[in-house]
Amino acid sequence: xxxxxxxxxxxxxxxxxxxxxxxxxxxxxxxxxxxxxxxxxxxxxxxxxxxxxxxxxxxxxxxxxxxxxxxxxxxxxxxxxxxxxxxxxxxxxxxxxxxxxxxxxxxxxxxxxxxxxxxxxxxxxxxxxxxxxxxxxxxxxxxxxxxxxxxxxxxxxxxxxxxxxxxxxxxxxxxxxxxxxxxx
Amino acid sequence: xxxxxxxxxxxxxxxxxxxxxxxxxxxxxxxxxxxxxxxxxxxxxxxxxxxxxxxxxxxxxxxxxxxxxxxxxxxxxxxxxxxxxxxxxxxxxxxxxxxxxxxxxxxxxxxxxxxxxxxxxxxxxxxxxxxxxxxxxxxxxxxxxxxxxxxxxxxxxxxxxxxxxxxxxxxxxxxxxxxxxxxx
Amino acid sequence: xxxxxxxxxxxxxxxxxxxxxxxxxxxxxxxxxxxxxxxxxxxxxxxxxxxxxxxxxxxxxxxxxxxxxxxxxxxxxxxxxxxxxxxxxxxxxxxxxxxxxxxxxxxxxxxxxxxxxxxxxxxxxxxxxxxxxxxxxxxxxxxxxxxxxxxxxxxxxxxxxxxxxxxxxxxxxxxxxxxxxxxx
Amino acid sequence: xxxxxxxxxxxxxxxxxxxxxxxxxxxxxxxxxxxxxxxxxxxxxxxxxxxxxxxxxxxxxxxxxxxxxxxxxxxxxxxxxxxxxxxxxxxxxxxxxxxxxxxxxxxxxxxxxxxxxxxxxxxxxxxxxxxxxxxxxxxxxxxxxxxxxxxxxxxxxxxxxxxxxxxxxxxxxxxxxxxxxxxx
DNA sequence: AATGAATGAGGGTTCATTCAT
DNA sequence: GATGAATGAACCCTCATTCAT
Numbered sequence: 001x002x003x004x005x006x007x008x009x010x011x012x013x014x015x016x017x018x019x020x021x022x023x024x025x026x027x028x029x030x031x032x033x034x035x036x037x038x039x040x041x042x043x044x045x046x047x048x049x050x051x052x053x054x055x056x057x058x059x060x061x062x063x064x065x066x067x068x069x070x071x072x073x074x075x076x077x078x079x080x081x082x083x084x085x086x087x088x089x090x091x092x093x094x095x096x097x098x099x100x101x102x103x104x105x106x107x108x109x110x111x112x113x114x115x116x117x118x119x120x121x122x123x124x125x126x127x128x129x130x131x132x133x134x135x136x137x138x139x140x141x142x143x144x145x146x147x148x149x150x151x152x153x154x155x156x157x158x159x160x161x162x163x164x165x166x167x168x169x170x171x172x173x174x175x176x177x178x179x180x181x182x183x184x
Numbered sequence: 185x186x187x188x189x190x191x192x193x194x195x196x197x198x199x200x201x202x203x204x205x206x207x208x209x210x211x212x213x214x215x216x217x218x219x220x221x222x223x224x225x226x227x228x229x230x231x232x233x234x235x236x237x238x239x240x241x242x243x244x245x246x247x248x249x250x251x252x253x254x255x256x257x258x259x260x261x262x263x264x265x266x267x268x269x270x271x272x273x274x275x276x277x278x279x280x281x282x283x284x285x286x287x288x289x290x291x292x293x294x295x296x297x298x299x300x301x302x303x304x305x306x307x308x309x310x311x312x313x314x315x316x317x318x319x320x321x322x323x324x325x326x327x328x329x330x331x332x333x334x335x336x337x338x339x340x341x342x343x344x345x346x347x348x349x350x351x352x353x354x355x356x357x358x359x360x361x362x363x364x365x366x367x368x
Numbered sequence: 369x370x371x372x373x374x375x376x377x378x379x380x381x382x383x384x385x386x387x388x389x390x391x392x393x394x395x396x397x398x399x400x401x402x403x404x405x406x407x408x409x410x411x412x413x414x415x416x417x418x419x420x421x422x423x424x425x426x427x428x429x430x431x432x433x434x435x436x437x438x439x440x441x442x443x444x445x446x447x448x449x450x451x452x453x454x455x456x457x458x459x460x461x462x463x464x465x466x467x468x469x470x471x472x473x474x475x476x477x478x479x480x481x482x483x484x485x486x487x488x489x490x491x492x493x494x495x496x497x498x499x500x501x502x503x504x505x506x507x508x509x510x511x512x513x514x515x516x517x518x519x520x521x522x523x524x525x526x527x528x529x530x531x532x533x534x535x536x537x538x539x540x541x542x543x544x545x546x547x548x549x550x551x552x
Numbered sequence: 553x554x555x556x557x558x559x560x561x562x563x564x565x566x567x568x569x570x571x572x573x574x575x576x577x578x579x580x581x582x583x584x585x586x587x588x589x590x591x592x593x594x595x596x597x598x599x600x601x602x603x604x605x606x607x608x609x610x611x612x613x614x615x616x617x618x619x620x621x622x623x624x625x626x627x628x629x630x631x632x633x634x635x636x637x638x639x640x641x642x643x644x645x646x647x648x649x650x651x652x653x654x655x656x657x658x659x660x661x662x663x664x665x666x667x668x669x670x671x672x673x674x675x676x677x678x679x680x681x682x683x684x685x686x687x688x689x690x691x692x693x694x695x696x697x698x699x700x701x702x703x704x705x706x707x708x709x710x711x712x713x714x715x716x717x718x719x720x721x722x723x724x725x726x727x728x729x730x731x732x733x734x735x736x
Numbered sequence: 737a738a739t740g741a742a743t744g745a746g747g748g749t750t751c752a753t754t755c756a757t
Numbered sequence: 758g759a760t761g762a763a764t765g766a767a768c769c770c771t772c773a774t775t776c777a778t
Contacts (some may be wrong), residue, residue, distance in 0.1 A: 473660060540699075
């Protein structure tokens with residue numbers, strides 16, 4: 001029968017994904033297929049085969065990390081306190097980046113369609129919040145919105161690089177959001 | 185005389201450096217010794233020998249890019265219009281990063297003493313400007329200065345990632361500097 | 369079961385070891401990883417991976433050659449005809465060296481813990497035989513024992529260099545053992 | 553004129569030779585052309601050109617070391633106290649080997665015609681001494697002479713390997729020469 | 737379907753030799 | 758003729774992928 005083995009395949013996919021995800025948080029680990037496989041308790045071949053290549057595995061792992069953040073972004077985009085929502089969202093995004101700050105680096109030079117798509121959704125969520133903030137008169141309207149979202153998105157990455165803790169993230173957010181306020 | 189052949193050595197060192205520097209601006213190129221050597225029109229051995237290793241070559245290339253920026257930073261740190269100086273400096277720093285946005289990534293995991301030293305000088309220059317800005321009442325005093333400098337430094341990196349052009353840099357600076365103003 | 373593929377690994381490890389061992393007997397061969405791999409019918413990566421480096425492979429190869437000799441030495445050290453035992457042992461040791469006379473040279477400058485340990489055991493065995501020979505009045509007592517063992521050990525190496533056949537070994541042993549007899 | 557530059561060539565040949573010779577006594581030095589050149593105060597090209605290749609340079613260096621030893625051998629071969637002469641000669645040979653025990657190893661795999669020829673002469677000298685010793689009844693006659701000379705020649709190398717000092721050499725000689733005495 | 741050993745291209749580096757200066 | 762920088766083949770090793778078991 002093929003059903004039970006299919007179940008195994010699903011389980012192994014998840015094991016590989018979990019291992020890769022865990023390793024993304026360890027900045028000084030090599031992140032080779034063999035290391036991932038060992039952490040997953042699988043063979044190297046299984047790990048590659050489960051995703052069709054290392055690129056796809058890492059894409060899936062980073063996407064898996066990003067997905068709940070994006071979901072949260074969609075949720076917060078519906079808030080009627082857009083600036084507060086933006087701060088909350090960016091705080092969570094940055095905390096995620098800080099916790100897995102090897103994620104971005106390990107994706108370098110790889111095809112990562114899932115992650116790319118999620119990043120776009122993330123930008124959309126930010127866009128909605130900014131737009132709502134503008135309509136509420138809480139966010140400055142003198143700058144092009146697409147540039148603002150890009151800046152905000154990339155800034156999250158910046159914090160990740162410095163291995164920043166919560167207090168640093170908070171300072172950054174204070175500066176960023178004060179800068180986004182309408183100029184008096 | 186011992187100068188003549190040395191002249192060639194200097195020229196080729198520069199060729200290798202130029203090639204590496206040029207490649208730092210191409211984010212999707214592999215940046216192997218052989219690629220650098222081919223671009224420089226030299227043999228692979230020559231490139232390694234000229235700098236004593238790939239690490240040292242990349243360090244030198246990035247440092248070469250960073251050096252004039254840092255020099256400019258020292259100059260601007262003496263300005264008596266600190267906020268304007270800060271904006272000018274950050275604009276130049278970010279333009280540099282944007283032009284060579286593979287620089288930081290390619291240095292990952294390498295020993296890069298020159299670049300590290302320059303980065304420290306860069307932070308010092310920013311610190312001076314912020315401090316002067318505070319004394320002039322133009323920069324907020326409610327946040328720890330070392331966190332501000334880190335944030336600012338990392339932000340420059342953020343812009344680099346997005347391959348941003350001048351207008352994007354300008355928007356970022358506007359937001360950042362407005363956020364750094366004393367809260368009313 | 370996990371044994372089946374492991375069986376191949378063991379077989380190939382042995383293939384690499386055999387190839388290296390065979391090449392140790394060819395004084396004018398380069399003994400690079402690739403040469404060993406080709407002789408073993410394996411890829412270069414496999415050979416390195418199987419032992420964790422060229423050093424370890426050569427150490428293992430030489431140790432593999434030395435091990436039975438040392439075992440025989442321990443056996444003969446228990447003999448109650450110490451001089452006869454010494455001659456037998458040295459004969460076998462030299463025959464081994466003669467058969468693989470590139471062994472020592474190829475280990476030069478390498479970390480070879482196994483081989484080093486075996487050499488020490490070898491010296492100990494000789495020491496025991498000489499000591500027994502002295503107590504039996506068959507070996508001269510006028511010379512320091514540690515010097516004798518060194519000399520004997522190194523002599524075996526000497527014979528190896530000349531690619532000597534059995535009759536040469538025999539002559540050397542006659543001279544050496546006559547020289548070790550108590551002076552009348 | 554070509555005469556003065558010829559003089560320079562001769563001088564540089566000697567400088568290269570001296571440098572190589574000196575380095576042969578340092579077992580843990582790399583002995584690359586560049587190292588030799590630096591020690592000689594010459595350029596790498598000059599060192600290679602002076603001898604037509606690294607092999608020839610090392611051959612010449614080792615031969616230069618061996619030559620006086622061989623000369624001394626010829627001298628001592630004329631002695632009418634052959635056994636005493638043999639001991640003296642072997643002592644000097646071994647002291648030479650001990651002082652330059654990197655010599656042999658660095659010649660490995662190289663064409664070294666000069667050194668090879670000298671080694672043959674050295675063997676001849678030993679042969680003469682042994683033959684004279686036999687006629688004087690001081691050296692055993694029951695063993696083939698060519699084997700004895702080989703053994704003796706190779707033994708000198710053995711001592712070199714162990715980095716032996718004078719006392720070790722002396723012990724070795726005592727054993728060896730006692731072994732060469734006619735069996736009673 | 738999973739395994740994990742084998743593969744082999746590609747990485748940085750070394751070094752005897754060559755050749756423009 | 759001397760120089761020493763450039764060369765490029767060869768070295769050992771790593772690792773994503775493949776494939777016999």
